[in-house]
Amino acid sequence: MTTIYQELLLAHYQNPKNFGRIIHPGKTITVANPLCGDVITMDVIVADGKVKEIKFSGHGCVISRASGSLLTEYAKNKSQKELLKLDRAFIIKLLGIELGVNRIKCAMLPLEALQKLLI
Amino acid sequence: MTDIRKIKRDFPVFIHNPGLVYLDSAATSLKPQSVIDKLAEYYTKYPANIHRGIYRISEKATEEYEKSRIAVMEFVNARRFEEIIFTRNTTESINLIAYSLGRQIVGADDEIVTTVMEHHSNFVPWQVLADEAGAVFKVVDINGDGCLDVNTSNLAGIITKRTKILALAYVSNVLGTVNPVKKIIRAAKKINPKIITVVDAAQAVPHMPVDVRDLGCDFLAFSGHKMLGPTGIGVLYGRYDLLNSMFPFNFGGGMIKEVTIEKTEFPPPPARFEAGTPAIAEAIGLGEAIKYLQTTGMDKIAAYEKKLTAYAIKHLIESFGADIRVLGPKTADNRVGVLTFAFKNYHPHDIAHILGEENICIRAGHHCAMPVHNRFGLAASARMSLYLYNDYYDIDKLIDGLKKVKKILK
Ligand SMILES: Cc1ncc(COP(=O)(O)O)c(C=O)c1O
Numbered sequence: 001m002t003t004i005y006q007e008l009l010l011a012h013y014q015n016p017k018n019f020g021r022i023i024h025p026g027k028t029i030t031v032a033n034p035l036c037g038d039v040i041t042m043d044v045i046v047a048d049g050k051v052k053e054i055k056f057s058g059h060g061c062v063i064s065r066a067s068g069s070l071l072t073e074y075a076k077n078k079s080q081k082e083l084l085k086l087d088r089a090f091i092i093k094l095l096g097i098e099l100g101v102n103r104i105k106c107a108m109l110p111l112e113a114l115q116k117l118l119i
Numbered sequence: 120m121t122d123i124r125k126i127k128r129d130f131p132v133f134i135h136n137p138g139l140v141y142l143d144s145a146a147t148s149l150k151p152q153s154v155i156d157k158l159a160e161y162y163t164k165y166p167a168n169i170h171r172g173i174y175r176i177s178e179k180a181t182e183e184y185e186k187s188r189i190a191v192m193e194f195v196n197a198r199r200f201e202e203i204i205f206t207r208n209t210t211e212s213i214n215l216i217a218y219s220l221g222r223q224i225v226g227a228d229d230e231i232v233t234t235v236m237e238h239h240s241n242f243v244p245w246q247v248l249a250d251e252a253g254a255v256f257k258v259v260d261i262n263g264d265g266c267l268d269v270n271t272s273n274l275a276g277i278i279t280k281r282t283k284i285l286a287l288a289y290v291s292n293v294l295g296t297v298n299p300v301k302k303i304i305r306a307a308k309k310i311n312p313k314i315i316t317v318v319d320a321a322q323a324v325p326h327m328p329v330d331v332r333d334l335g336c337d338f339l340a341f342s343g344h345k346m347l348g349p350t351g352i353g354v355l356y357g358r359y360d361l362l363n364s365m366f367p368f369n370f371g372g373g374m375i376k377e378v379t380i381e382k383t384e385f386p387p388p389p390a391r392f393e394a395g396t397p398a399i400a401e402a403i404g405l406g407e408a409i410k411y412l413q414t415t416g417m418d419k420i421a422a423y424e425k426k427l428t429a430y431a432i433k434h435l436i437e438s439f440g441a442d443i444r445v446l447g448p449k450t451a452d453n454r455v456g457v458l459t460f461a462f463k464n465y466h467p468h469d470i471a472h473i474l475g476e477e478n479i480c481i482r483a484g485h486h487c488a489m490p491v492h493n494r495f496g497l498a499a500s501a502r503m504s505l506y507l508y509n510d511y512y513d514i515d516k517l518i519d520g521l522k523k524v525k526k527i528l529k
Binding site: 003004005010013014035036037038039059060061062063103106 | 466529
């Protein structure tokens with residue numbers, strides 16, 4: 001059986017990249033998944049239409065935290081336009097796992113935060 | 120209790136899912152073959168509508184449907200069969216009271232009292248009603264052990280002559296606490312004899328003998344699907360004089376006495392509250408589920424589950440010590456086999472997911488009871504819940520699964 005709890009995701013869960021706050025962020029947002037109690041706060045600094053700095057914090061499950069870690073890494077120096085196009089299929093590919101209907105919401109939470117920040 | 124291995128054999132889900140460890144009966148229970156067969160019996164032998172046809176298979180369907188009502192009446196010791204209303208589930212039963220009675224009797228500055236441990240279905244209807252009526256919505260707190268913060272001495276500070284409705288759970292679906300409902304009702308009625316008492320027995324009726332006359336409640340609600348019965352069928356018990364004074368909740372076929380262009384006259388309960396074609400097969404199936412429970416014996420089921428619960432608490436604490444925090448009573452007394460816990464700082468979804476990969480079913484989330492989670496400062500929790508088809512082996516598997524969770528998440 002393939003497990004979602006594989007080394008790569010667990011590593012991102014235990015030591016997430018870009019975890020914390022930006023002291024003087026350009027923009028900040030908090031999104032939540034009330035059903036499971038996940039909360040993510042994301043800070044960004046955008047310059048010349050590109051993400052210059054990005055951090056996230058909050059509490060969540062392995063999936064939402066690993067997704068936040070991988071997504072923020074990916075987003076650095078990418079254009080706003082490009083990032084607004086990202087979708088569910090991208091996140092699944094980024095995480096490299098299959099997710100059931102119930103867990104896909106956890107994986108999508110960081111992208112929801114990012115796209116709300118960039119609109 | 121009858122041999123537990125024999126009981127497992129009555130539930131075909133275990134044949135189709137070898138090795139299944141089902142610990143989510145508080146959400147919904149598994150179904151014995153006899154209940155499944157009863158549904159098929161209706162659909163194959165007398166699949167007619169009730170109360171209308173004057174041909175044989177309709178009469179047979181009506182007879183089976185009404186036999187189920189009698190079975191429910193006897194099961195909860197109601198005085199007469201007219202006191203048993205078939206609904207879709209507990210939620211609908213409670214909403215029925217809120218609409219048909221609550222809206223008649225609750226006015227501005229009146230009070231509705233409920234508790235912080237309620238399932239949303241016994242919380243939100245009353246909160247909304249209080250809001251609409253301009254009434255005061257009072258929520259009784261619990262102590263650190265998950266027991267209601269009421270006793271006969273402080274109840275007077277909560278219930279007053281203006282309290283129109285007291286709505287409380289018999290058993291909490293998060294904490295497992297069995298509330299002293301009988302005592303509370305008696306004390307409340309002493310303060311205000313006109314108070315209407317509503318008991319959410321969704322987690323009680325499946326697991327222990329329940330006697331509405333002994334409790335002295337005015338209403339009691341529960342769901343078929345949590346007590347080995349089909350989905351889509353629930354029960355509202357109501358005192359006959361109250362039901363008979365209430366206005367219908369739904370209007371349409373099956374609940375009229377006479378319709379003219381000028382007006383409609385409604386029949387007495389229970390028909391008044393069963394508009395439209397009901398869940399016939401499901402009601403009949405519920406009767407069969409009750410038969411199964413009675414044959415096994417509610418006292419025996421309660422005693423067996425208590426032993427399992429004690430075993431589960433003991434082994435959770437022994438295996439994980441301070442890493443695990445069980446909400447609710449810490450002994451098997453005054454509680455049922457619903458064990459909600461926080462495990463280190465692990466997210467409940469991760470716990471449930473890793474256990475799920477081991478074929479162990481538990482629930483993660485707020486279990487439709489956000490107020491009580493806020494009360495304990497948790498956004499969500501993990502919950503295991505037992506029923507008569509569980510055994511010690513299931514709990515051992517859960518403990519092994521939790522050890523694996525700890526190994527993976529560190
Ligand atoms: C205590 C309690 N009340 C009410 C309900 C609602 O039951 P249903 O969803 O069948 O209406 C549940 C179950 O989910 C429950 O555990």
